[in-house]
């Protein structure tokens with residue numbers, strides 16, 4: 001019997017994690033969400049019954065510590081796996097380069113700070129709030145969902161210049177995971193950053209504005225040049241299946257601590 005906590009569990013990959021994990025009656029599955037009532041209603045509507053939705057604000061350490069107390073009572077003190085999945089992809093800069101903000105530096109500055117606040121500091125606060133539970137768990141694994149867009153070799157190979165605040169924040173969180181690994185692998189706690197691939201979650205299905213559609217098509221073109229086998233985005237089901245497999249196989253003994261890898265368990269991002 002294993003316990004899992006998934007952040008950002010109300011939609012997209014987070015919801016899919018909860019859906020797949022809740023199929024095993026031996027699992028204790030907890031979704032961390034910003035709106036518990038809405039997340040519970042969605043889970044019920046989709047026939048997912050064995051899940052505990054717990055509310056917290058990811059940017060507020062006190063709120064996360066309160067949520068950890070709630071989780072502690074659900075799991076009887078421990079937590080085996082934590083999946084740090086919640087994140088924002090800024091709509092302000094998703095299809096803009098840093099050069100596009102030459103005349104409006106303040107907007108880019110705010111955008112970088114917001115991306116860092118949620119995608120980096122939020123993930124760090126989650127670690128601090130839930131580490132005591134992870135220590136008491138059996139598996140002792142904490143993974144952060146990152147993105148191949150934060151891989152320097154991929155950026156250099158594809159020359160994708162837009163979406164910088166998001167990529168910067170994910171690159172920073174990869175470093176944070178490596179630093180936590182350096183600190184805690186002696187205690188048997190695995191920290192890992194995993195990219196989910198390019199996935200057709202609701203977010204990616206939203207029609208891009210006409211001026212951005214061209215850039216979205218260009219991105220797909222660059223993906224095809226970079227990885228000629230790439231034909232379509234993964235479904236959330238395929239991605240989460242692969243992510244769970246990588247997470248379950250990864251271990252400190254195998255040298256995986258602090259790594260930044262893909263859903264394929266290596267540096268192949270697509």
Ligand SMILES: NC(=O)c1ccc[n+]([C@@H]2O[C@H](COP(=O)([O-])OP(=O)(O)OC[C@H]3O[C@@H](n4cnc5c(N)ncnc54)[C@H](OP(=O)(O)O)[C@@H]3O)[C@@H](O)[C@H]2O)c1
Nearest residue numbers: 008009010011012013033034085086087145147198199201
């Ligand atoms: N989809 C892809 O192709 C792709 C590619 C690479 C990496 N990723 C990564 O995979 C993870 C999940 O992505 P997704 O496609 O499932 O995204 P999504 O559908 O936008 O869901 C993101 C989750 O993050 C939380 N979140 C969103 N905005 C937030 C905010 N302002 N403050 C705090 N939390 C917020 C939400 O959690 P609540 O439940 O609390 O509302 C939401 O459920 C993210 O870390 C993303 O960076 C996705």
